[in-house]
Amino acid sequence: MSAVKLPARPSAKKSAGTKGPSTKAETSPKTSARTSGGGRPPIFLVDVAALRSRTRRRRLVIASLLLLVGAFFGAALVQAQLVQTQAEVDRIQIELNRLENDLALLDRQVVEASSPEVIVERARRLGMVRAVRPVYLVATRPVAP
Numbered sequence: 001m002s003a004v005k006l007p008a009r010p011s012a013k014k015s016a017g018t019k020g021p022s023t024k025a026e027t028s029p030k031t032s033a034r035t036s037g038g039g040r041p042p043i044f045l046v047d048v049a050a051l052r053s054r055t056r057r058r059r060l061v062i063a064s065l066l067l068l069v070g071a072f073f074g075a076a077l078v079q080a081q082l083v084q085t086q087a088e089v090d091r092i093q094i095e096l097n098r099l100e101n102d103l104a105l106l107d108r109q110v111v112e113a114s115s116p117e118v119i120v121e122r123a124r125r126l127g128m129v130r131a132v133r134p135v136y137l138v139a140t141r142p143v144a145p
Helices: 029-037 048-113 116-125
Strands: 003-005 044-046
């Protein structure tokens, strides 16, 4: 709260060179406060405009701090989501590399299995024999689709 304290009435202090009658009100500040107001506390004036301005400023500071804290939490959540997504991407990339290696191995096995030497060897194991005189068929008319 903004409060302005009014200055107390100056009490007449007795100087060393001053002569004259002195009263208790002039020499004792405690007594002067009691005699002037009957034991009341000093009067304060409240500057309402300054109070409102300070209240607005406090609200602005609090709102700014809340916004800043919210932004930090938001950034932390986004960062956590990015880390989680990156871990998933890494896992999928490792799986893709493994599958590509398996595909390359299978392609090599297909190429090896389809070579003429391997085909002849497999046919021999199945009991097939080479023809002594091969017979070739000649098409006399074109085959219609």
